[in-house]
Amino acid sequence: MLIKREFETVEMPINVGPQHPSTHGVLRLVMTLDGEQIVKVDPVIGYLHRAVEKLSENLRYQNIPHLFDRLDYVSAFNNEWPLAMAQERLLGLEVPPRGEYLRVILCELNRIASHFLFFGAFGHDAGTATSWMYGFRERERIQRLFEMVSGYRMMHDFVVPGGVREDVPEEFVPALRALLPVLWQGLGDCNNLLTENEVLVTRTRDIGVITGEEAISYGLSGPSLRASGVREDLRLTEPYSVYPDLDFDVVLGQHGDSYDRYWVRMQEVAQSLRIVEQALDRLPGGLVCTPGLPKYPKLLKLPVGETYARAENPRGEFGVYLISTGGDRPYRLKIRAPSFCNLMALPRLMEGHYLADAIMILGSLDVVMGEVDR
Amino acid sequence: MATFPFAGVLKSLWVTLRTAVRKPVTVQYPTVRVPYAPRMRGFPALIWDDAVGEHFCTGCQVCARYCPTNAIFVTMKNNPLNQTGQSPRRKIVNQFYLDYGRCIQCKICVDVCNFDAIEMSHETEFSEWDKRALIFDVRDLLHMEALANPRTKQVVTRR
Amino acid sequence: MDLLVTLAVLTLQIVLLFNVVMFIVLALVWLERKVLGRVHQRMGPMRVGPHGTLQSLADGIKLLLKEDLAPSSAERFAFLLAPLLVFAPSFLVFVAIPFTRDIVVRNLALGLVYFVAVSSLSTVGMVLAGWSSSNKYALIGAARTAAQLISYEIPLVLVVLSVAMLGGTLDLRGLVESQGQAGPYVLWQPLGALIFIMAALAEVFRPPFDIPVAESEVLGGPMIEYSGMRWGLFFMAEYGNAFAFSALFVLLFLGGWQGPLLPPILWFLLKTSAVILVFFWMRAAMPRLRIDQLMGFAWEVLLPFAFLNLFLTGVVQLYRWPLWSLSLLSLTGLLALGYVVERGRVTWRRSPSLAS
Numbered sequence: 050m051l052i053k054r055e056f057e058t059v060e061m062p063i064n065v066g067p068q069h070p071s072t073h074g075v076l077r078l079v080m081t082l083d084g085e086q087i088v089k090v091d092p093v094i095g096y097l098h099r100a101v102e103k104l105s106e107n108l109r110y111q112n113i114p115h116l117f118d119r120l121d122y123v124s125a126f127n128n129e130w131p132l133a134m135a136q137e138r139l140l141g142l143e144v145p146p147r148g149e150y151l152r153v154i155l156c157e158l159n160r161i162a163s164h165f166l167f168f169g170a171f172g173h174d175a176g177t178a179t180s181w182m183y184g185f186r187e188r189e190r191i192q193r194l195f196e197m198v199s200g201y202r203m204m205h206d207f208v209v210p211g212g213v214r215e216d217v218p219e220e221f222v223p224a225l226r227a228l229l230p231v232l233w234q235g236l237g238d239c240n241n242l243l244t245e246n247e248v249l250v251t252r253t254r255d256i257g258v259i260t261g262e263e264a265i266s267y268g269l270s271g272p273s274l275r276a277s278g279v280r281e282d283l284r285l286t287e288p289y290s291v292y293p294d295l296d297f298d299v300v301l302g303q304h305g306d307s308y309d310r311y312w313v314r315m316q317e318v319a320q321s322l323r324i325v326e327q328a329l330d331r332l333p334g335g336l337v338c339t340p341g342l343p344k345y346p347k348l349l350k351l352p353v354g355e356t357y358a359r360a361e362n363p364r365g366e367f368g369v370y371l372i373s374t375g376g377d378r379p380y381r382l383k384i385r386a387p388s389f390c391n392l393m394a395l396p397r398l399m400e401g402h403y404l405a406d407a408i409m410i411l412g413s414l415d416v417v418m419g420e421v422d423r
Numbered sequence: 424m425a426t427f428p429f430a431g432v433l434k435s436l437w438v439t440l441r442t443a444v445r446k447p448v449t450v451q452y453p454t455v456r457v458p459y460a461p462r463m464r465g466f467p468a469l470i471w472d473d474a475v476g477e478h479f480c481t482g483c484q485v486c487a488r489y490c491p492t493n494a495i496f497v498t499m500k501n502n503p504l505n506q507t508g509q510s511p512r513r514k515i516v517n518q519f520y521l522d523y524g525r526c527i528q529c530k531i532c533v534d535v536c537n538f539d540a541i542e543m544s545h546e547t548e549f550s551e552w553d554k555r556a557l558i559f560d561v562r563d564l565l566h567m568e569a570l571a572n573p574r575t576k577q578v579v580t581r582r
Numbered sequence: 583m584d585l586l587v588t589l590a591v592l593t594l595q596i597v598l599l600f601n602v603v604m605f606i607v608l609a610l611v612w613l614e615r616k617v618l619g620r621v622h623q624r625m626g627p628m629r630v631g632p633h634g635t636l637q638s639l640a641d642g643i644k645l646l647l648k649e650d651l652a653p654s655s656a657e658r659f660a661f662l663l664a665p666l667l668v669f670a671p672s673f674l675v676f677v678a679i680p681f682t683r684d685i686v687v688r689n690l691a692l693g694l695v696y697f698v699a700v701s702s703l704s705t706v707g708m709v710l711a712g713w714s715s716s717n718k719y720a721l722i723g724a725a726r727t728a729a730q731l732i733s734y735e736i737p738l739v740l741v742v743l744s745v746a747m748l749g750g751t752l753d754l755r756g757l758v759e760s761q762g763q764a765g766p767y768v769l770w771q772p773l774g775a776l777i778f779i780m781a782a783l784a785e786v787f788r789p790p791f792d793i794p795v796a797e798s799e800v801l802g803g804p805m806i807e808y809s810g811m812r813w814g815l816f817f818m819a820e821y822g823n824a825f826a827f828s829a830l831f832v833l834l835f836l837g838g839w840q841g842p843l844l845p846p847i848l849w850f851l852l853k854t855s856a857v858i859l860v861f862f863w864m865r866a867a868m869p870r871l872r873i874d875q876l877m878g879f880a881w882e883v884l885l886p887f888a889f890l891n892l893f894l895t896g897v898v899q900l901y902r903w904p905l906w907s908l909s910l911l912s913l914t915g916l917l918a919l920g921y922v923v924e925r926g927r928v929t930w931r932r933s934p935s936l937a938s
Contacts, residue, residue, distance in 0.1 A: 246867075
């Protein structure tokens with residue numbers, strides 16, 4: 050006997066929980082699924098909140114870079130630079146050219162390392178564990194160089210107001226010159242593995258499309274914005290340091306989908322390698338830090354004032370808003386983290402797509418939860 | 424982008440095949456170790472003054488004051504060797520406890536020390552079952568493999 | 583008395599077969615980790631035993647010692663039955679597989695049909711596992727599993743039928759022996775071989791078709807709630823299946839145990855290893871397809887071309903054209919498949935836009 054019944058379908062709430070399979074950190078997505086399709090998604094953040102901004106109000110300026118390193122833990126040099134820039138603006142400091150070039154070299158190397166990690170995580174989300182290994186193999190080489198310079202592979206505490214903490218050792222420049230062809234080859238391997246792979250293109254083409262105007266209205270920045278065709282790169286539009294003297298291209302995407310976000314980052318690695326080569330060729334001698342700054346244990350006191358300093362992080366625009374009322378501790382230190390703002394576009398990007406696409410979209414935004422939660 | 428069907432897939436297959444015949448980059452720790460860079464920051468170690476026969480550390484507590492995680496506890500005492508005229512230091516360290524569980528290896532203690540009495544060693548392997556066993560006292564801190572101190576040209580042997 | 587002897591001999595053969603296959607499965611687990619390691623430019627297991635050869639054994643012991651968990655809201659009986667339903671078919675198929683002309687437990691006259699039929703029983707087990715786990719992810723994974731397995735069964739059966747038409751028999755040993763005269767069928771049916779490889783990858787849930795068991799890229803699909811040896815059963819079933827399908831490929835397309843110089847069993851193992859290495863290679867290099875793309879691939883690409891393959895074989899057999907004409911037609915079909923995939927990439931991606 051045939052039982053006739055009206056099939057009612059319900060929308061299923063599902064928790065892509067804080068213990069995330071991919072390595073974006075602890076992000077919780079509360080999704081409502083209709084079958085396979087996503088109807089609503091709500092990101093829940095705060096699992097990695099460590100109260101960096103509040104803690105900084107109680108720390109001396111020399112201690113704050115330790116906390117800032119741990120914000121975007123993937124690219125630590127890039128976090129310290131805006132902090133140093135903000136302090137330099139208030140103090141009216143001029144950084145010597147060698148210091149500027151060293152900052153550029155180290156931060157661009159960190160950008161390359163961060164994008165290799167993105168490649169690893171993105172490919173891993175797509176299904177290949179191979180891409181994880183390739184990305185991290187290259188990142189390891191760069192981190193060994195960092196160990197040579199600052200003593201640490203990730204949490205450097207090296208960029209200080211006025212320049213960098215100390216000069217690089219002698220073996221650094223030859224080691225970096227020897228490393229650059231290896232990095233070019235590693236980039237070639239990574240591109241061969243995924244960039245033209247039809248399966249990856251099928252997975253990511255036209256997934257998570259966002260137009261340029263919408264991206265700007267959502268506050269996206271960095272490669273995610275440039276993938277939508279918006280020509281916005283702080284190194285060019287608001288140049289700081291010695292970037293005006295260096296020759297590189299801004300990579301733009303056309304479609305604003307996940308594939309373009311991936312492709313823009315891979316091209317940016319090539320551009321960063323060009324920048325590092327040029328900066329190495331032009332590296333001047335001389336001091337690495339403005340002389341006369343109080344060295345520990347003398348305290349650095351900032352004059353009264355407030356300023357907003359921003360730089361182009363691998364993830365976007367990283368800004369530091371510093372309010373100082375005199376003294377050796379900041380009154381207020383606000384961090385504009387790019388991943389936080391990029392994450393706000395996630396519901397808009399994900400709705401209407403399938404569950405498997407959601408993972409690729411999240412991977413293509415390249416969020417680091419340390420920044421999002423601070 | 425793709426010149427013929429499945430070109431991208433063939434490229435992926437080719438690059439994986441080519442990587443498979445390369446020498447692995449694995450270092451089989453702990454049987455084989457990667458040499459550390461000279462500036463590598465391990466955990467702090469105290470330095471011994473061979474010429475006089477005592478610590479460089481006078482117990483001035485500057486490092487404890489500037490340690491971001493309050494990992495250091497120092498006290499000082501009058502230096503008996505000073506009374507006999509053997510040492511220029513009037514005070515010498517009495518107790519020095521450094522909690523490796525709290526230390527973040529930030530090197531601030533090394534930077535602020537007026538006497539260059541503390542250095543970052545290359546030691547990092549300190550797993551213990553009880554976190555209280557991570558609090559090292561002055562005797563243990565001495566026996567760390569210190570950086571070759573250019574003043575004393577000394578590398579203390581491991582404990 | 584006769585019956586008892588037959589039963590005893592059969593039991594012995596089955597026990598021997600089970601041990602051999604288990605050993606091969608454990609060896610495959612180790613081999614995959616080593617091969618994947620080398621592709622990643624790293625070493626794979628090295629510590630447990632010389633070059634990590636005892637790693638699979640250590641993993642098996644670890645799994646046996648684990649706590650046997652089940653969610654409290656799970657359907658108890660179905661939950662416990664499901665791993666067995668997945669594990670048993672992947673070993674049952676080996677009863678009919680001839681390793682060489684003489685090494686076979688029972689060469690059934692309908693060996694090919696038996697293989698395909700029994701291997702599709704694992705679908706039931708997977709769906710049961712997903713349903714009884716009372717876990718939303720397991721349910722999604724189970725639904726995808728069922729869809730994928732059923733979709734890829736059909737091109738597989740059609741290709742296998744074409745090979746049977748060429749060989750004139752459904753008996754696996756007979757098919758290999760007919761390749762002895764005609765040459766390995768991969769030469770005459772390259773299109774069929776390619777479709778078989780892809781369908782086999784999908785049947786075994788290997789990348790690029792492993793999205794049902796890599797739900798959200800790790801959670802594991804129907805196998806989420808299983809721990810310890812129950813999960814171990816799923817795992818061994820996967821590798822058993824992979825070995826079974828590679829063995830079938832070798833028997834149907836590569837000429838089985840035939841070859842000069844070396845003993846037949848060695849040829850068989852070498853050829854199967856080569857196919858398995860291709861499986862591992864695909865895993866290393868290919869991202870996974872989304873479930874609707876996967877299904878689109880099966881129904882819109884593989885199925886029509888499997889029909890084409892069947893049709894071409896039938897025509898060549900009917901008009902008694904020479905075999906190399908089949909090879910030519912098949913190659914043309916292969917090129918057409920490549921063209922269709924390349925063009926079709928733009929249309930069957932079918933990701934819903936925000937407007938819908």
